[in-house]
Amino acid sequence: MDIRIEHLTKSYGVQKAVDDISFTVRPGEILGFLGPNGAGKTTTMKIITNYLEPDSGDVLIGGQSVRDGRMKRYIGYLPEHNPLYPEMNVIDFLTWCAQVQDVPAHLIGTRIREMVRLCGLEREKHKKIGELSKGYRQRVGLAQAMIHDPEVLILDEPTTGLDPNQIVEIRALIRQLGQQKTVILSTHILPEVEATCDRILIINRGRIVADGTPQTLRKQAQGHQVLHIRLEEADPDEAVKAIMALPTVAGVDLLHVEECRLEVQSKPETTSNRAIFDLCKQRGWALVEMVPHETRLEDIFRNLTMN
Amino acid sequence: MNKAWIIAKRELNAWFDSLVAYIVIVAFLAFSGIFTWLAGADIFLRQQADLSVFFGVARWTLFFFIPAITMRLIAEEKRSGTIELVLTKNVTDRDFVLGKFLASLLMVSIVLACTLPYYFTVSILGPIDHGATIAGYFGLLLLSAAYIGIGLFASSLSNNQIVAFLLALFISIFFQFLFDVFADSTSGIIARLFDMLSAMRHYDSIARGVLDSKDLIYFLSLCFVGLVLTEWRVKQRR
Numbered sequence A: 001m002d003i004r005i006e007h008l009t010k011s012y013g014v015q016k017a018v019d020d021i022s023f024t025v026r027p028g029e030i031l032g033f034l035g036p037n038g039a040g041k042t043t044t045m046k047i048i049t050n051y052l053e054p055d056s057g058d059v060l061i062g063g064q065s066v067r068d069g070r071m072k073r074y075i076g077y078l079p080e081h082n083p084l085y086p087e088m089n090v091i092d093f094l095t096w097c098a099q100v101q102d103v104p105a106h107l108i109g110t111r112i113r114e115m116v117r118l119c120g121l122e123r124e125k126h127k128k129i130g131e132l133s134k135g136y137r138q139r140v141g142l143a144q145a146m147i148h149d150p151e152v153l154i155l156d157e158p159t160t161g162l163d164p165n166q167i168v169e170i171r172a173l174i175r176q177l178g179q180q181k182t183v184i185l186s187t188h189i190l191p192e193v194e195a196t197c198d199r200i201l202i203i204n205r206g207r208i209v210a211d212g213t214p215q216t217l218r219k220q221a222q223g224h225q226v227l228h229i230r231l232e233e234a235d236p237d238e239a240v241k242a243i244m245a246l247p248t249v250a251g252v253d254l255l256h257v258e259e260c261r262l263e264v265q266s267k268p269e270t271t272s273n274r275a276i277f278d279l280c281k282q283r284g285w286a287l288v289e290m291v292p293h294e295t296r297l298e299d300i301f302r303n304l305t306m307n
Numbered sequence B: 001m002n003k004a005w006i007i008a009k010r011e012l013n014a015w016f017d018s019l020v021a022y023i024v025i026v027a028f029l030a031f032s033g034i035f036t037w038l039a040g041a042d043i044f045l046r047q048q049a050d051l052s053v054f055f056g057v058a059r060w061t062l063f064f065f066i067p068a069i070t071m072r073l074i075a076e077e078k079r080s081g082t083i084e085l086v087l088t089k090n091v092t093d094r095d096f097v098l099g100k101f102l103a104s105l106l107m108v109s110i111v112l113a114c115t116l117p118y119y120f121t122v123s124i125l126g127p128i129d130h131g132a133t134i135a136g137y138f139g140l141l142l143l144s145a146a147y148i149g150i151g152l153f154a155s156s157l158s159n160n161q162i163v164a165f166l167l168a169l170f171i172s173i174f175f176q177f178l179f180d181v182f183a184d185s186t187s188g189i190i191a192r193l194f195d196m197l198s199a200m201r202h203y204d205s206i207a208r209g210v211l212d213s214k215d216l217i218y219f220l221s222l223c224f225v226g227l228v229l230t231e232w233r234v235k236q237r238r
């Protein structure tokens, strides 16, 4: 089932938390939902899961509005603060979640075993939730979200508090689920987005500021080629001047004088690799390094969300 | 309805697991027992094999105990955030409120069932009016349903259990006691209106063994209004 978000707006008092957001997520797609603190990610997710009602706009899941609550059965949701009943033990809690989510009685046992295995809860499954460490509580949160094998998964910062091993496993799990399901996950860990998501949506102050694959975002942010090079047997100042004189080069920065490291920005739609190589040969400089520089996701994020 | 039952069952399990159930039952028995059997106008003085003393006491015991039972049911879910967990599952706001109501009504029924030995004891002591006893218990259940409605509404108003408890007492005391006083100190149509609102009057008429539809409607509508307001309050989050 796809998720279609149409002109969603939600205010708390005078403050607009979500301001006219529209986007679509298809089955088999994992959408990374990014944005600085207070951008409106959690609010959007609460609207998708029908906990909150939008002031205007709508969310359609498989073409049906979520407003009447009937689509909730197709959604698995991990809330941001992962609220759980501390006095229940893990198995009882998951059983209860399965019943509430209409898992047929004869399948409940199998589903719970599956979740315990997937989320690594084997050793802790008879403990009370209140006695679990934060990471294990997070795993219980993930297990309850997936217990009814939902078509749509909404995960608000799913990997917070997990240890590195579990992070790798959970990311792999999300990737695998994402092949058939529709997944939206929010996170502040940018490498996580690169590792798990097919698509990135960045919002800032309730508005969408970027939408696309990591590659397309990079391209948009950069617009032109940037090379980092290192020369030996060359005079840095002379090198800067000579490279600057090349027809395709728009700008040169001296990054490190002793090591003679330079950053070369090409003019739009051109590349300078060949010209630099030829220049070095002609001048007798040794070109020991030449790497294309990728804008880091962190920088893209920063540029889009700092104002 | 099925969902309401799943919610209620979880609540009842938690109640028994946490020992609160046993504390409430023992405290209720002790409280109503002392006043019924020992203090003041006790059963032995009356020289009559009936439970009217117990019913008079139980009405007040319930007045304090029901807010204590209902106070956490919604306030605590709001405080800890678990209300978001429940309401984003395949559960409607109405199922949620009905589940809480069902759980409280069952808790009160269990507590009241624990007072049945009083009934057996008295029936050994002398000939007891079984009809009046059944009517008395039935009246207590109706009264409880109404106070649970009030209690749940109070619980939905706050994130703090103590505030919810005091609010429930504050609202209930009008029905328990104050409307009755107002009725006595006014006259004419105003007095009749207060009379109509007083839970005490309606309870007394049921306890006498007269099952009037007016009394039934009174308690059920009080309960209904409480639950409707609670659902409305739960929806307010949106």
Ligand SMILES: Nc1ncnc2c1ncn2[C@@H]1O[C@H](COP(=O)(O)OP(=O)(O)OP(=O)(O)O)[C@@H](O)[C@H]1O
Pocket (backbone or CB within 6 Å): A012, A015, A016, A017, A035, A036, A037, A038, A039, A040, A041, A042, A043, A044, A080
């Ligand atoms: N219940 C509420 N009442 C009033 N304002 C709220 C409420 N919930 C959120 N807000 C405000 O709405 C805005 C968006 O909040 P939201 O929780 O959606 O941000 P977020 O993107 O999830 O941030 P974070 O990365 O910190 O989790 C914030 O400015 C926040 O203060």
Ligand SMILES: [Mg+2]
Pocket (backbone or CB within 6 Å): A041, A042, A043, A080, A156
């Ligand atoms: Mg958030």
